[in-house]
Amino acid sequence: MANLPILQFEEQIVETVDRNPVVVIIGETGSGKSTQLSQILHRRGYTKSGIIGVTQPRRVAAVSVARRVAQELGVHLGDEVGYAIRFEDRTSERTHIKYLTDGVLLRESLSNPELSQYSVIILDEAHERSLNTDILLGLMKRLVRMRASNLKVLITSATLDGEKVSNFFSNCPILSVPGKLYPVEILYSNERPTSYLEASLKAALDIHIREPEGDVLIFMTGQDDIEKLVSKLEDRVQSLEEGSCLDAIILPLHGSLPPEMQVRVFSPPPPNCRRFIVATNIAETSLTVDGVVYVIDSGYVKQRQYNPSTGMYSLDVVQISKVQANQRAGRAGRTRPGKCYRLYPSILYNDDFLDVTVPEIQRSSLAGSVLYLKSLDLSDMDILKFEFLDPPSSESLEDALKQLYLIDAIDENGLITSIGRVMAELPLEPSLSRTLMEANECGCLFQALTVAAMLSAETTLLPGRSKSTEKKRKHSHLDLPDGSGWGDHIQLLQIFEEWDRTNYDIGWCKDHNLQVRGMLFVKDVRKQLSQIMQKIAKGSLDVRANGRWNEGEQDYRNLRKALCIGYANQLAERMVHHNGYRTLGFKPQVVQVHPSSVLKPDDEGKLPEYVVYHELIATSRPYLRNVCAVEIHWVMPILNKVKKINVNKLSGGTDLAVEGTEGNLSDLPKKEVNIAGVPDDHKSRIQAARDRFLARKAKK
DNA sequence: GAGCACTGC
Numbered sequence: 021m022a023n024l025p026i027l028q029f030e031e032q033i034v035e036t037v038d039r040n041p042v043v044v045i046i047g048e049t050g051s052g053k054s055t056q057l058s059q060i061l062h063r064r065g066y067t068k069s070g071i072i073g074v075t076q077p078r079r080v081a082a083v084s085v086a087r088r089v090a091q092e093l094g095v096h097l098g099d100e101v102g103y104a105i106r107f108e109d110r111t112s113e114r115t116h117i118k119y120l121t122d123g124v125l126l127r128e129s130l131s132n133p134e135l136s137q138y139s140v141i142i143l144d145e146a147h148e149r150s151l152n153t154d155i156l157l158g159l160m161k162r163l164v165r166m167r168a169s170n171l172k173v174l175i176t177s178a179t180l181d182g183e184k185v186s187n188f189f190s191n192c193p194i195l196s197v198p199g200k201l202y203p204v205e206i207l208y209s210n211e212r213p214t215s216y217l218e219a220s221l222k223a224a225l226d227i228h229i230r231e232p233e234g235d236v237l238i239f240m241t242g243q244d245d246i247e248k249l250v251s252k253l254e255d256r257v258q259s260l261e262e263g264s265c266l267d268a269i270i271l272p273l274h275g276s277l278p279p280e281m282q283v284r285v286f287s288p289p290p291p292n293c294r295r296f297i298v299a300t301n302i303a304e305t306s307l308t309v310d311g312v313v314y315v316i317d318s319g320y321v322k323q324r325q326y327n328p329s330t331g332m333y334s335l336d337v338v339q340i341s342k343v344q345a346n347q348r349a350g351r352a353g354r355t356r357p358g359k360c361y362r363l364y365p366s367i368l369y370n371d372d373f374l375d376v377t378v379p380e381i382q383r384s385s386l387a388g389s390v391l392y393l394k395s396l397d398l399s400d401m402d403i404l405k406f407e408f409l410d411p412p413s414s415e416s417l418e419d420a421l422k423q424l425y426l427i428d429a430i431d432e433n434g435l436i437t438s439i440g441r442v443m444a445e446l447p448l449e450p451s452l453s454r455t456l457m458e459a460n461e462c463g464c465l466f467q468a469l470t471v472a473a474m475l476s477a478e479t480t481l482l483p484g485r486s487k488s489t490e491k492k493r494k495h496s497h498l499d500l501p502d503g504s505g506w507g508d509h510i511q512l513l514q515i516f517e518e519w520d521r522t523n524y525d526i527g528w529c530k531d532h533n534l535q536v537r538g539m540l541f542v543k544d545v546r547k548q549l550s551q552i553m554q555k556i557a558k559g560s561l562d563v564r565a566n567g568r569w570n571e572g573e574q575d576y577r578n579l580r581k582a583l584c585i586g587y588a589n590q591l592a593e594r595m596v597h598h599n600g601y602r603t604l605g606f607k608p609q610v611v612q613v614h615p616s617s618v619l620k621p622d623d624e625g626k627l628p629e630y631v632v633y634h635e636l637i638a639t640s641r642p643y644l645r646n647v648c649a650v651e652i653h654w655v656m657p658i659l660n661k662v663k664k665i666n667v668n669k670l671s672g673g674t675d676l677a678v679e680g681t682e683g684n685l686s687d688l689p690k691k692e693v694n695i696a697g698v699p700d701d702h703k704s705r706i707q708a709a710r711d712r713f714l715a716r717k718a719k720k
Numbered sequence: 721g722a723g724c725a726c727t728g729c
Binding site: 069077078106120121123124126127131148150151152186241242243244274275276300301302304305321322323324334337382388446447448476479530545548615616637639640641643 | 721722723724725726727728729
């Protein structure tokens with residue numbers, strides 16, 4: 021600790037913080053910024069008037085850094101030094117230094133917008149630009165104006181965007197603290213390889229044959245490529261002459277690997293053995309593998325992006341940014357000098373790579389964030405004028421407003437409704453929050469809580485989905501319930517109910533190939549949601565089991581209706597002649613229900629006329645993931661509402677003149693609203709659909 | 721008939 025670089029800068033840091041409300045700290049890896057900044061300010065009296073809060077983008081980081089600082093100060097974790105993450109608050113009245121995830125700080129600011137208990141807020145790892153960090157940056161900008169006399173804000177960032185953050189905060193000072201990394205030699209390829217899989221293979225073998233011991237970390241884009249490379253590498257290493265080089269262990273590392281497989285990278289290799297770790301960007305920030313000396317960087321990453329005009333997510337392989345490339349290279353220099361093989365030419369890095377990763381806020385649906393900001397009730401709050409470090413497009417903001425309007429979170433003037441206020445309290449996507457509120461009205465909250473909790477954990481429920489190991493959940497022989505034909509939400513409900521009947525038996529999860537950790541997480545989330553609903557609904561609600569009926573007899577009507585109201589912004593109509601769907605409320609997309617869905621066709625092989633969907637994502641094709649059958653007469657009022665949407669009004673535009681605040685939004689594009697996706701003749705189509713529906717019913 | 725990177729309240 022004594023030789024951490026940052027400690028030589030203590031005087032300079034304290035002096036700068038004393039004189040400025042905001043300071044940007046450029047702290048390279050190993051500088052000690054995460055553990056030392058808080059301690060320095062604590063030593064210098066900044067905890068006399070409040071506590072020091074340090075945000076982290078990840079839970080594990082918040083916990084491990086807090087633990088470390090408590091150790092260094094010789095105090096019990098949870099006393100002077102503590103942490104707060106979802107489901108776990110280890111702080112007390114004695115806590116001076118509090119580590120927390122940025123999501124938790126956002127929640128705190130909902131109940132206490134001035135964050136008055138804090139004298140210092142340190143936004144750590146701000147260069148990662150998570151959605152939450154970006155919103156916090158905007159809030160901090162307001163907060164330092166309001167609390168100029170008694171709040172200090174420190175933002176740690178990367179070399180390449182420190183300037184930009186400083187500009188955002190009125191050109192506040194930037195302090196650079198060197199890191200403690202060993203030098204990493206960067207080696208570029210002459211050109212982009214035609215196949216980066218083959219190029220990685222070749223680079224890995226070259227290292228293995230020519231270079232002295234030291235592990236190799238290879239960055240790939242996804243599970244498929246990782247598995248391919250692992251098997252190719254295994255073949256090639258085996259064919260090398262016995263004794264000609266070190267032994268080799270080859271390990272895959274990605275998010276959908278079960279935890280016990282992930283931790284294999286933390287056990288040190290046997291002597292005379294080189295490890296090859298073939299990883300996604302999980303090894304860029306989330307997991308640190310010791311012993312890495314060589315890095316092979318493909319220069320690509322798989323990134324999720326949202327298209328606000330279609331409401332569709334896609335998962336694309338894109339070029340990484342310079343910050344990411346440097347982060348990857350740095351992984352080679354943690355224990356001794358290393359080498360980084362970049363499978364792209366230096367000219368590409370210099371001229372073509374973006375300096376920083378496109379922030380998440382420009383790649384996501386903003387419905388949740390906009391609702392959050394609206395619920396803060398900031399006096400000068402106008403969502404379209406909120407100061408973002410990198411503003412999202414106005415199209416994206418308007419999309420968010422449109423969605424919030426359809427689910428009754430805001431009114432036609434863009435003002436938050438009483439429903440919207442409650443929704444913002446719930447740690448869920450707006451559609452699910454709305455579903456819970458509606459379920460509370462229809463007496464099926466008990467079930468809706470389960471569905472919302474299951475969907476919050478959905479991706480962690482199933483074990484790795486690799487081709488070899490997959491046991492299919494939905495069409496499986498594992499006799500999981502099948503949603504009674506109504507779709508995936510209902511299936512998720514039935515799965516949890518069955519587990520509930522076994523009294524949460526761990527063995528049952530294993531028998532049914534469900535991740536135990538995922539199911540336990542669902543239980544936690546469900547409990548949390550239920551507590552929040554009890555608190556805000558003031559006793560009027562039904563969280564007890566009276567939403568349960570005898571199985572087999574129910575059509576989940578109330579629950580499906582609640583889902584329909586909640587997912588009014590994610591509605592699709594079946595095409596007339598086949599089982600494709602068309603999305604409604606967005607520029608219409610022809611999409612299909614994901615083949616893993618349990619939604620069942622009727623006797624004629626037709627899927628339901630209308631479904632709501634949890635997610636629309638283009639992988640090999642555009643797919644609706646997690647769908648639920650809904651009834652036509654619930655859909656019609658929604659379609660009417662869609663038709664009436666006036667985005668100008670929603671964003672506070674057209675009617676401002678009437679209210680005498682003309683010109684307030686002059687910078688807004690006054691574009692003609694065209695809600696594509698609702699054909700003018702939709703009424704006749706609905707009529708036709710109903711006829712078909714009735715005809716089918718009569719036939720039965 | 722497909723297969724999705726990573727976080728978080």
